[in-house]
Amino acid sequence: MQMTLETKPFAALETDALVSYVFEENDPVQSRIAEIDQAANGLLRKLAKSGELTGKTLEFTLIHAPAGLKAARLLLVGAGKREQFTGATLRKIAGAALRHLKSRSVKQFAFLVRENDATEDAAQATTEGLLAANFEADKYKTDKKNDKNIDAVVLAGYSESERAVGEKGLSKGRIIADAQNFARDLVNEPSNKLTPRILAEKAEAMAKEAGLAVEILDEKRIADLKMGALLSVAQGGPEPPRVMVVTYTPANPKPGAPVIGLIGKAVTFDTGGISIKPSDGMEKMKYDMAGGATMLGVMRALAALKPSVKVICVVPSTENMPGGTAQKPGDIQTAMSGKTIEVLNTDAEGRLILADGIHYAKQLGATHLIDAATLTGAIVVALANVNAGVFGSDQAFTDKLLASAKAAGEKMWQMPIDDDYREFIKGSFADIQNIGSGKGGGAITGAMFIKEFTGDSPWIHLDIAGVAWNDDAKPWLAKGPTGTSLRTLVHLVMSY
Numbered sequence: 001m002q003m004t005l006e007t008k009p010f011a012a013l014e015t016d017a018l019v020s021y022v023f024e025e026n027d028p029v030q031s032r033i034a035e036i037d038q039a040a041n042g043l044l045r046k047l048a049k050s051g052e053l054t055g056k057t058l059e060f061t062l063i064h065a066p067a068g069l070k071a072a073r074l075l076l077v078g079a080g081k082r083e084q085f086t087g088a089t090l091r092k093i094a095g096a097a098l099r100h101l102k103s104r105s106v107k108q109f110a111f112l113v114r115e116n117d118a119t120e121d122a123a124q125a126t127t128e129g130l131l132a133a134n135f136e137a138d139k140y141k142t143d144k145k146n147d148k149n150i151d152a153v154v155l156a157g158y159s160e161s162e163r164a165v166g167e168k169g170l171s172k173g174r175i176i177a178d179a180q181n182f183a184r185d186l187v188n189e190p191s192n193k194l195t196p197r198i199l200a201e202k203a204e205a206m207a208k209e210a211g212l213a214v215e216i217l218d219e220k221r222i223a224d225l226k227m228g229a230l231l232s233v234a235q236g237g238p239e240p241p242r243v244m245v246v247t248y249t250p251a252n253p254k255p256g257a258p259v260i261g262l263i264g265k266a267v268t269f270d271t272g273g274i275s276i277k278p279s280d281g282m283e284k285m286k287y288d289m290a291g292g293a294t295m296l297g298v299m300r301a302l303a304a305l306k307p308s309v310k311v312i313c314v315v316p317s318t319e320n321m322p323g324g325t326a327q328k329p330g331d332i333q334t335a336m337s338g339k340t341i342e343v344l345n346t347d348a349e350g351r352l353i354l355a356d357g358i359h360y361a362k363q364l365g366a367t368h369l370i371d372a373a374t375l376t377g378a379i380v381v382a383l384a385n386v387n388a389g390v391f392g393s394d395q396a397f398t399d400k401l402l403a404s405a406k407a408a409g410e411k412m413w414q415m416p417i418d419d420d421y422r423e424f425i426k427g428s429f430a431d432i433q434n435i436g437s438g439k440g441g442g443a444i445t446g447a448m449f450i451k452e453f454t455g456d457s458p459w460i461h462l463d464i465a466g467v468a469w470n471d472d473a474k475p476w477l478a479k480g481p482t483g484t485s486l487r488t489l490v491h492l493v494m495s496y
């Protein structure tokens, strides 16, 4: 989808639809909307009087052949209360408007920002919302819904003197949304089309195209490095594991600056292994590599945005299969760090592969660690499909991430990991065990296990099991992969 900025007055825009947004207040027809109303001979005020135009969140008012405008349609989207309006609202409104028009076979439209929104941030949020909304997980449909995709959007409402900031926001928004859609494409791939080897090839191609350093560790290197926890998961099936290492190095690295380590779980299919999952809904376990996809997408965006800190991304990848060579409950494995693990449940495999991924990222020089993983069903019990779970060992670092999540419009909620929970993973016959002993707190148990491999480094764990996949389409986002957490992590790295 093409996106450009246009400084012409809105009445002169020749387009399939002119889109703007209305606040829920006593008089929703104000300032820029009042100007449209004047051009349209008072039609909007009439609609407001009759109660058809209220500004309630995601209310759509579509007017054909509006008087006084060159546009073929006028679409007004409710933005809710003005006091509660943020970049996150704008992102959603823009996305919802696009999907509303897309289902009506519109091909191009103009999005007019309101009087106070001709800023860089607004251009970025609008662009992110629009491009994410245009994505459909229909790669394998021969009858393409894609054919309905929007071809071009013009961003309007900026004056000539505001053009530079608008275009800057637009270009940042495009970089971030393209990276998010890249991650969503990976997550959408079924496990027969995306094995660890294929994921590694795609990661390598992405890194080379983006100008990032990349190294792919094959099963032999993985064995040489003694990544026993990762190998224990991989031994359940014939597909060999991979570890992807993608590195961004700034042009002028500052001595003493943090080195960010991004570690993503990439289980390309999770059957549960010998502790096999019920068949009902198991097809969704193709998205068990969403954490890895997010981290690769973050790297893709960073290559273009050029932050001033070094970032090392480590993505361990395997299938979790119940073959004849699979590990069995009770097996004891030795992780790369040397810690021994009693595997009481082979379905708690994400924490095993992250243990080695995190240890390796530290060995490569990462000082600040962040992992993202579809780790537990328990996080869905705790936070439903609304918030990602955030676990942090360093409150200042965690606060920084939570601030980035706010700025990026992604919902994240902090969970506890104090020492009282350490008991949950104390091993009976090895150093630690990979599940708790049936006392609840499943998501915390997973985090406590991973924490064992982080040492003294500030570390954040994102449990994205509840937010990486939309079971139903949202007005602003298609059904399927969401590309969650990418915007937050890009914002965080850029804030250094």
Ligand code: BES
Pocket: 270, 272, 288, 345, 347, 348, 349, 350, 374, 375, 376, 377, 378, 435, 436, 442, 465, 466
């Ligand atoms: N990949 C799953 C977690 C998951 C569940 C992701 C639902 C997305 C949606 C993970 O590997 C897993 O199976 N976790 C177990 C842990 C348990 C055995 C302690 C779980 O959550 O049931």
Ligand code: ZN
Pocket: 270, 272, 320, 346, 347, 348, 349, 350
């Ligand atoms: Zn599992």
Ligand code: ZN
Pocket: 267, 270, 288, 347, 349, 350, 374, 375
């Ligand atoms: Zn899993």
